[in-house]
Amino acid sequence: MQENQLYRKIITYLNSLPCVEDSDFTNLFSGRKSNEINLILDANQKIVDNFLSARVTWINEKDEKTGLKLFVLKIRRNDKRRILRPYLQHVHAKFDEIEQRREEVRLFVNINDELYGNRRWISVPFTHPATFDTMVIEQDLKNKIKADLETFLKSKQHYNRIGRIWKRNYLLHGPSGTGKSTFIAAMANFLNYDVYNIDLSKVSKESDLKVLLLQSTSKSLIVIEDLDNYLCNKSATLSLSAILNFMDGIFSCCGDERIMIFTMNSKDQIDLTVLRPGRIDHHIHFPLCDFNAFKSLASSHLGLKDHELFPQVEENFQTGSVLSPAEISEIMISNRSSPSRALKLVISTHQSNSKLVRLTTSDKIETIENSNEVNVAPKHPLWLNKSRSVRPVEEPGESGMYPQGLIKSKSVRPMVESGDSGTFGKEAVSELRKFYGLIRIKSSRKKSFDLDA
Numbered sequence: 001m002q003e004n005q006l007y008r009k010i011i012t013y014l015n016s017l018p019c020v021e022d023s024d025f026t027n028l029f030s031g032r033k034s035n036e037i038n039l040i041l042d043a044n045q046k047i048v049d050n051f052l053s054a055r056v057t058w059i060n061e062k063d064e065k066t067g068l069k070l071f072v073l074k075i076r077r078n079d080k081r082r083i084l085r086p087y088l089q090h091v092h093a094k095f096d097e098i099e100q101r102r103e104e105v106r107l108f109v110n111i112n113d114e115l116y117g118n119r120r121w122i123s124v125p126f127t128h129p130a131t132f133d134t135m136v137i138e139q140d141l142k143n144k145i146k147a148d149l150e151t152f153l154k155s156k157q158h159y160n161r162i163g164r165i166w167k168r169n170y171l172l173h174g175p176s177g178t179g180k181s182t183f184i185a186a187m188a189n190f191l192n193y194d195v196y197n198i199d200l201s202k203v204s205k206e207s208d209l210k211v212l213l214l215q216s217t218s219k220s221l222i223v224i225e226d227l228d229n230y231l232c233n234k235s236a237t238l239s240l241s242a243i244l245n246f247m248d249g250i251f252s253c254c255g256d257e258r259i260m261i262f263t264m265n266s267k268d269q270i271d272l273t274v275l276r277p278g279r280i281d282h283h284i285h286f287p288l289c290d291f292n293a294f295k296s297l298a299s300s301h302l303g304l305k306d307h308e309l310f311p312q313v314e315e316n317f318q319t320g321s322v323l324s325p326a327e328i329s330e331i332m333i334s335n336r337s338s339p340s341r342a343l344k345l346v347i348s349t350h351q352s353n354s355k356l357v358r359l360t361t362s363d364k365i366e367t368i369e370n371s372n373e374v375n376v377a378p379k380h381p382l383w384l385n386k387s388r389s390v391r392p393v394e395e396p397g398e399s400g401m402y403p404q405g406l407i408k409s410k411s412v413r414p415m416v417e418s419g420d421s422g423t424f425g426k427e428a429v430s431e432l433r434k435f436y437g438l439i440r441i442k443s444s445r446k447k448s449f450d451l452d453a
């Protein structure tokens, strides 16, 4: 089930040798930098290496029927005893050196494949430019996370001594658009680790999940995004115990370090066994944007350290955070040619979102132009988290609560479209309309609204 790690080491080693250019066929791939070209040995090619004055030949074979790839190593009988073991040690050492220098990070995703069913990874170069420096999170928190990672990486012996698997599990939780996925990219770039992103909807059996984990390599981040969504989905195929076993990492390969990252929009509804210490070692909360985060975004996106509109923005933020960094950064990117316009849009979007939040958190509608009084939908804890996701897909059940499957809604759309002049965008009005539609459904006293008015 598992890739032979020696195979990977040998192919990496051989591809690094200058003599790869002497083989009859090699594949040419562009590297990470635009002018970089990598030579990768083709199938059925011979390559000759020299070690301690002996000639060593490798043949890269592929079995046509099974698709299995293998290497044949030829060493003269007289040299074999003398060089075989030292030579393989040399390959190991060179591989480690290459890995240390490796700049390329790869992103693996699991796919459904005819040959291997649901247990196959494919990979592409991972070129996400996020770093801890480009992320807007508190400096203290950044430093703590970096220190935590560095300590963990140096702790192999400690984990061995206390009889624990050398792994660390992080939970990133917070509303949509607050930077959880971007943080994973920043972490991969910081550690120079590959990312294995598991799409649980493509995994139908626990055994497939185990195989996927076994096939991943060490020095990688194993990621499951939106775990809350999966766990609360009644049609999910994997059981809770399958997920717990996976999180415990018992089926990991090779005894090397493992870092797993899970993301959730909210952990309110999650079984405590999922979150217990050891299963999740580090909880990191990603909040909506406050004024400090706004200033960092204004500085990185608009080059603004200060502006006459900052006090007004600050005043807005004092009423609470209602915009995600994603929303603010979208506004800033679309309006980077006019910082004043960008700030005005941040202010107007903030105000319109604040109204929506007030609607969702109040039993009575207090504002919105006219003062019609109506009952709003019953409060749901997740509803508050998703206050900007005004789009339930199903009707609430008998109890008046929303079924768990509703938890995830990714409708964080900036309310202003690019190039918009700055007043309340069309999209905001349509969001409000949808929202009102929902209130009407829930309202026991049906009253009519004229939203446009």
Ligand SMILES: Nc1ncnc2c1ncn2[C@@H]1O[C@H](COP(=O)(O)OP(=O)(O)OP(=O)(O)O)[C@@H](O)[C@H]1O
Pocket: 134, 135, 136, 137, 174, 175, 176, 177, 178, 179, 180, 181, 182, 183, 265, 286, 325, 326, 327, 329, 410
């Ligand atoms: N804290 C942040 N710092 C810098 N950029 C951010 C931050 N949060 C969000 N962004 C920007 O917003 C966009 C969306 O962020 P991201 O996809 O990481 O959010 P998320 O929390 O994973 O959302 P979801 O829960 O919907 O998956 C990205 O382009 C990212 O650059």
Ligand SMILES: [Mg+2]
Pocket: 180, 181, 182, 225, 263
């Ligand atoms: Mg995400």
